[in-house]
Amino acid sequence: DAGITQSPRHKVTETGTPVTLRCHQTENHRYMYWYRQDPGHGLRLIHYSYGVKDTDKGEVSDGYSVSRSKTEDFLLTLESATSSQTSVYFCAAAGGAGQPQHFGDGTRLSIL
Amino acid sequence: GQQLNQSPQSMFIQEGEDVSMNCTSSSIFNTWLWYKQDPGEGPVLLIALYKAGELTSNGRLTAQFGITRKDSFLNISASIPSDVGIYFCAGQQVQGAQKLVFGQGTRLTINP
Numbered sequence: 135d136a137g138i139t140q141s142p143r144h145k146v147t148e149t150g151t152p153v154t155l156r157c158h159q160t161e162n163h164r165y166m167y168w169y170r171q172d173p174g175h176g177l178r179l180i181h182y183s184y185g186v187k188d189t190d191k192g193e194v195s196d197g198y199s200v201s202r203s204k205t206e207d208f209l210l211t212l213e214s215a216t217s218s219q220t221s222v223y224f225c226a227a228a229g230g231a232g233q234p235q236h237f238g239d240g241t242r243l244s245i246l
Numbered sequence: 247g248q249q250l251n252q253s254p255q256s257m258f259i260q261e262g263e264d265v266s267m268n269c270t271s272s273s274i275f276n277t278w279l280w281y282k283q284d285p286g287e288g289p290v291l292l293i294a295l296y297k298a299g300e301l302t303s304n305g306r307l308t309a310q311f312g313i314t315r316k317d318s319f320l321n322i323s324a325s326i327p328s329d330v331g332i333y334f335c336a337g338q339q340v341q342g343a344q345k346l347v348f349g350q351g352t353r354l355t356i357n358p
Binding site: 138165167174176177178182192214219226228231232233234235236237238239240 | 276277279281286287289290291294296334336338342344345346348349350351353
């Protein structure tokens, strides 16, 4: 058990609404990540964090923002959801340098 | 964005057969990771490789870190039904925030 919990696990919402996904970890890991997984694209990095209040963009960051006010929580926000953001979102966390990432069980987000 | 070339994309085998899959990259990585993903769940770490030439086993699974640091292999011996799933390789460059680059995955199906 990697101690990573994502909420909600499933969400359906409408285009133009704001959406926030939460990732909570209990292992005091320094690094946290948000990915999206789509058929034909594998796992792609959206944003990541290397400490409290320290975040940076990944390869598919447009339309997403993140916040990390506590070590254990990493939030992903879609300010105005679009249908292209329908996907499965995974959070991951890693400890120190060179440590492997461990993943949560994902959030399936559908935007109609 | 950068991706790894993982092959094969899918495999259909008989129970009891051995399985081999590999990943190649044009970039050098300091760490290679292999994950397995079951339907509706997040990727689970199987094996982590940290040194060029390293050969590591985890039960019936064996993985190797290529000498050139641009490739890795995963073998599964004597496959069983619970081996069904999608296997991902990932390369990690140990600098900055430990970001991963993922392969597209190998979908393993086992015929009883």
